[in-house]
Amino acid sequence: xxxVQVVTDRYQFQSxxxxxxxxxxxxxxxxxxVALALLAACQPAPPTKEAAPREIHTADYDLIIPAEQxxxxxxxxxxSCDAADTRAESRIADTAAANGIAVLMMNFNRHIMMSEAExxxxxxxxxxxxxxxxxxxxxxxxxxxxxxxxxxxxxxKALLRSADPPxxxxxxxxxxxxxxxxxxxxxxxxxxxxxxxxxxxxxARYVVALLDSTLGPPTDSLANYERSAPLLNTAxxxxxxxxxxxxxxxxxxxxxxxxxxxxxxxxxxAYGLKRIHDTLRAAGNAxxxxxxxxxxxxxxxxxxxxxxxxxxxxxxMKWINVYPTEIMRTIICLALGSLLxxxxxxxxxxxxxxxxxxxxxxxxxxxxxxxDYPEQLCHWVxxxxxxxxxxxxxxxxxxxxxxxxxxxxxxxADSAGITTGRINGIVEGADGILWVATDGEGxxxxxxxTRYSARHGFSQLTTxxxxxxxEVGNMAMGRDxxxxxxxxxxxxxYDGRTFTAIDLPPNTAVDSVSGLSPTRITCVMADxxxxxxxxxxxxxxMMIDPKETGPRRILKHYTVEDGLPDSSVSGMMEDSKGRLxxxxxFGGVSLFDPSAVEEKGSKAFTNFTKDGVIxxxxxGAFYEDRSGHIWFAAEHQGVFRxxxxxxxxxxxxxxxxxxxxxxxMEDREGRFWFGGFGGLFRFDRKTSRFTPVGKQGPWx
Numbered sequence: 001x002x003x004v005q006v007v008t009d010r011y012q013f014q015s016x017x018x019x020x021x022x023x024x025x026x027x028x029x030x031x032x033x034v035a036l037a038l039l040a041a042c043q044p045a046p047p048t049k050e051a052a053p054r055e056i057h058t059a060d061y062d063l064i065i066p067a068e069q070x071x072x073x074x075x076x077x078x079x080s081c082d083a084a085d086t087r088a089e090s091r092i093a094d095t096a097a098a099n100g101i102a103v104l105m106m107n108f109n110r111h112i113m114m115s116e117a118e119x120x121x122x123x124x125x126x127x128x129x130x131x132x133x134x135x136x137x138x139x140x141x142x143x144x145x146x147x148x149x150x151x152x153x154x155x156x157k158a159l160l161r162s163a164d165p166p167x168x169x170x171x172x173x174x175x176x177x178x179x180x181x182x183x184x185x186x187x188x189x190x191x192x193x194x195x196x197x198x199x200x201x202x203x204a205r206y207v208v209a210l211l212d213s214t215l216g217p218p219t220d221s222l223a224n225y226e227r228s229a230p231l232l233n234t235a236x237x238x239x240x241x242x243x244x245x246x247x248x249x250x251x252x253x254x255x256x257x258x259x260x261x262x263x264x265x266x267x268x269x270a271y272g273l274k275r276i277h278d279t280l281r282a283a284g285n286a287x288x289x290x291x292x293x294x295x296x297x298x299x300x301x302x303x304x305x306x307x308x309x310x311x312x313x314x315x316x317m318k319w320i321n322v323y324p325t326e327i328m329r330t331i332i333c334l335a336l337g338s339l340l341x342x343x344x345x346x347x348x349x350x351x352x353x354x355x356x357x358x359x360x361x362x363x364x365x366x367x368x369x370x371x372d373y374p375e376q377l378c379h380w381v382x383x384x385x386x387x388x389x390x391x392x393x394x395x396x397x398x399x400x401x402x403x404x405x406x407x408x409x410x411x412x413a414d415s416a417g418i419t420t421g422r423i424n425g426i427v428e429g430a431d432g433i434l435w436v437a438t439d440g441e442g443x444x445x446x447x448x449x450t451r452y453s454a455r456h457g458f459s460q461l462t463t464x465x466x467x468x469x470x471e472v473g474n475m476a477m478g479r480d481x482x483x484x485x486x487x488x489x490x491x492x493x494y495d496g497r498t499f500t501a502i503d504l505p506p507n508t509a510v511d512s513v514s515g516l517s518p519t520r521i522t523c524v525m526a527d528x529x530x531x532x533x534x535x536x537x538x539x540x541x542m543m544i545d546p547k548e549t550g551p552r553r554i555l556k557h558y559t560v561e562d563g564l565p566d567s568s569v570s571g572m573m574e575d576s577k578g579r580l581x582x583x584x585x586f587g588g589v590s591l592f593d594p595s596a597v598e599e600k601g602s603k604a605f606t607n608f609t610k611d612g613v614i615x616x617x618x619x620g621a622f623y624e625d626r627s628g629h630i631w632f633a634a635e636h637q638g639v640f641r642x643x644x645x646x647x648x649x650x651x652x653x654x655x656x657x658x659x660x661x662x663x664x665m666e667d668r669e670g671r672f673w674f675g676g677f678g679g680l681f682r683f684d685r686k687t688s689r690f691t692p693v694g695k696q697g698p699w700x
Contacts, residue, residue, distance in 0.1 A: 053097045060125050062105045070100040071139040071320050076148030082107045090308035099317045102135050112150045113228045119158045127166030137167035141320050145308045149177025153230035157240045173247035176306050180272040181229040182218045185211050187267045196262040233275040238283050245287040248273040251297045251305035265431050278388045292449040356695055357410040375694050381675025384665040385426040395423025409695055427475045437472035466499035468492045474523050478546055479530040486521030509538040527574045535569030563605030565590055571620030583619035614647055623664035633661035655690035
C-alpha cells in the first residue's frame with residue numbers, strides 16, 4: 001500500500017511462517033473424530049413404548065403430561081379464545097405430548113399488554129401448576145397466537161428479569177402477533193379512515209380507545225409504549241431478549257388481506273414482526289427467526305392466514321427437542337474453532353466443506369479478458385448485498401446470481417431463469433423483497449416467502465410489464481418503498497404494481513468520447529432526505545423531488561460548468577455528513593457538498609483526481625465503513641481509503657490483485673468484501689491484507 005499524503009506511520013506486521021499443512025490436517029482430523037464421538041454420546045436413547053399422557057383440566061388451564069417428559073410447552077390463546085380453542089385449531093399440543101413434551105394450555109386471554117400485577121398472577125398460576133402436578137420445568141418454551149404471542153413475549157421478559165423464576169425459559173415464539181403496539185395503533189387509525197369493510201371497524205375502535213386510555217397516542221407518549229409494548233422496532237425494546245431463541249411465525253398473504261380487509265403489506269402483523277426480527281438480529285440475537293408460510297392458514301375450517309395452523313408442529317417439535325443438544329454442539333464447535341485457529345497464517349479460515357449447488361453456468365471459452373480464475377468464487381463480481389436475514393448475495397458476470405448462507409453456496413442463474421448472467425444491482429425493500437437488475441432481461445423479483453416454488457421465489461418483469469428497457473443498469477429504493485429504476489431508455493419508478501416513466505428534459509450534451517446512449521441512466525441514489533439523485537449519459541448530475549410531478553420534479557442539475565470534472569457520473573454515495581461522493585468515467589473522484597451551493601463564493605465540488613491528489617479516472621464502488629472512513633476504487637489503481645484527512649492506496653503488494661474493483665461492502669459480522677474483475681476478496685483490518693475468496697471461502 002502507499003500513502004498519497006503525509007500521515008501518521010502505520011503499524012507494520014511481520015509475516016509468520018506458515019504451519020506445515022500435513023500437521024494441520026492431522027490435527028483437524030483428530031479433532032473431528034473427538035467431536036463425532038462427543039456428539040454420538042449426546043444422542044437420545046431409542047424411543048420406547050410409553051403410557052398414555054395424563055390430562056388435567058381447570059378453570060385456569062388445561063395440562064397434558066406425558067409419561068416421560070423432555071420439556072414443557074406453555075401456550076396462550078388468541079384474544080377471544082381459550083385452551084380448548086388452542087387445541088382444536090392446531091395440532092401443536094397433541095404433537096408435543098406425543099413427543100414427550102408436557103403442554104400447559106392457558107385460558108388467560110383478551111390482553112395485548114399486561115400490568116406487572118397481571119404478569120405476577122399468570123406466572124403464579126404457572127408455578128402452581130408445575131408444582132402441584134410435578135411437571136419438570138427445567139426446559140420450558142412459551143408461545144402464543146395473535147394476542148397470545150403478546151402475552152408470551154411479555155412473560156418471557158418478566159421471567160428473564162426474575163431472580164428465581166418457576167420455570168427455566170429456553171425459547172419463546174409468537175404466531176402472527178401484533179407485538180408492536182405503535183404500529184397497531186397507526187394501523188387501527190388507518191382502518192377507521194377507510195370506507196371499505198365497515199364490519200371490522202369495531203376492532204379498530206377498541207384498540208385505539210384502549211391504547212388512548214392506557215398509554216396515550218404514540219406521538220405524545222412514546223415512552224409509555226417502550227415500557228408496555230411486548231416489543232417495538234427499537235434496540236432498547238428488544239435488548240432483554242437479545243440472548244433468547246425467539247421465533248416469529250406469519251403468513252403474509254398480501255392478496256388475501258387486500259381482498260378481505262383492504263390491508264397493504266405495511267398494515268400486516270408480518271411487517272411489524274419482520275422489523276422486530278431484523279432489529280433483534282442487529283442487536284446480536286443470531287437465534288431470532290422470522291418464519292413465513294404459504295397457504296397453511298385456516299380458522300374454523302375457512303381459509304385465513306391469521307391462524308394457529310400456520311405453524312408446522314413437527315418442525316416446532318424439532319426446535320424444542322434439538323435446543324438442549326444444540327448447546328452442547330455449540331460448545332464443541334467453539335472448542336474446535338479455538339483449536340483450529342491455532343494456525344500461523346493470521347488469515348481468515350474457512351469452515352470447510354461448503355456445500356456448492358448448481359454450479360453449472362457456461363462460461364465463454366474465448367473472450368477479450370481472462371476468465372479463468374480457478375482459485376476464485378468467479379471471475380467477476382459486480383454487486384454485493386447482505387439481506388436482512390444475513391444471507392450474502394453476489395451479482396456477477398456470466399454466473400448470474402450467487403447466494404451464500406449456512407455454509408451453502410448456491411449458483412442461481414439457471415434456477416432463477418437469468419440466462420444473460422450479468423447482474424448490475426441488488427436492492428432490498430422493507431418487506432424483505434429483493435430486486436435484481438440484469439443487463440438485458442429486465443428486473444427479477446425474489447420473494448423469500450415463495451422460495452420453495454418452481455422458480456425458487458423468483459419472478460421476472462420486462463418491457464412487457466411496462467419497464468422502459470430490459471437493460472437495467474442501476475436501482476434505488478425510495479423512502480416510501482417505491483423502486484427507482486435506471487435503464488438504457490431513461491428513468492422510471494415501480495410501486496409494486498405499475499411502472500411509471502419519469503419525464504426528463506432532452507439530453508443536449510455533445511460528447512463523442514463517452515456516450516453510449518443519451519437516455520441511459522448511469523447511476524441512481526436516494527438520499528436521507530428522500531430526494532433522488534441520478535446521473536445521465538454525458539448530462540451531469542440531477543436531483544428529483546419524488547413528491548413533485550412534471551418539470552417541477554427536477555430541482556437541481558449540475559454539469560462541468562458547475563464544477564463537475566466530467567459530465568458522465570458513473571457512481572455516487574451519500575456519506576454520514578450528507579455529502580455526495582461521485583465517480584465519473586473520465587474525471588475520477590469528486591466530493592460534492594450540497595450545502596455549499598447556497599453559500600456565496602464557496603466551492604461545492606472538490607475534485608481529488610483532477611487536482612492531482614489521487615490517480616485513476618474511472619472511479620466508483622464508494623462505501624463508508626463503521627469508522628466513518630470512505631472506501632472506493634479506481635480502474636488500474638486498486639483501492640483507496642480516505643480517513644478524513646488523507647488517502648491510503650492499496651494494491652498488489654497488499655494482496656489486492658484486481659485493478660477493477662466495482663463493489664465494496666462490510667457486512668453485519670464485520671467481514672469486509674471487495675468484488676470486481678478477478679473475483680472476490682476479503683480485507684483483514686489487523687494485517688491490512690486482502691485475501692482471495694474461493695468457493696470454499698474463507699467465509700467465516
